[in-house]
Amino acid sequence: MESPMRTCWNATKGAVRSTSFLSAFVGIFQAVICLQRKVVTRDHKLIYWFAGCIAALSVLLEKKGRQSELSLYVLPRAADSFWYILVNQHLLPDIKNAEVLLFCLCMGGIMYYLEYEPDTMAPFLRGLIRRFLASRISTADPAPKLGAPYSYVNTLNSGHDLNSQDKHPKSPASSLESGEQLNLEAFSGL
Secondary structure: OOOOHHHHHHHHHHHHHHHHHHHHHHHHHHHHHHHHHHOOOOOOHHHHHHHHHHHHHHHOOOHHHHHHHHHHHHHHHHHHHHHHHHHHHHOOOOOOOOHHHHHHHHHHHHHHHHOOOOOOOHHHHHHHHHHHOOOOOOOOOOOOOOOHHHHHHHHHHHOOOOOOOOOOOOOOHHHHHHOOOOOOOOOOOO
């Protein structure tokens, strides 16, 4: 580390800025709700939407680059809230484990941007995802070492020639049609 004091100062400044954003968001939201309850005795659903819109302005306390990163974190929560609103209004059916589907869709969006537009993501987030999912991402540096089952299936495929019409090797499933069978004992763990 070249200058530890400068790094420490920047980290502290970033932490204070993020803490200010979070506390301002909650504080503004609660203040608008409390003010409405003091002025008007009857609650209305729209006041919560209004309070959320006013509180969302606290994102302006963050740096511009961090604002887009925060939107990636907030988008799944917003989609989740929107889903529950539609279910409670009986506009969508209540599907068991729908939050898993919603998570998959949101994670798919993040992975799309990681794969095709990596510059839009923060370097820390990009590095974190690549560290844990490097074997699954095509832009990752080294190819992972694959186990015995993968090698076994590849040796089955290596004996087949390429079809002249399509330039893809025959899959093990197509080799089963010709009478060959896969040996399941070769797969470790089975």
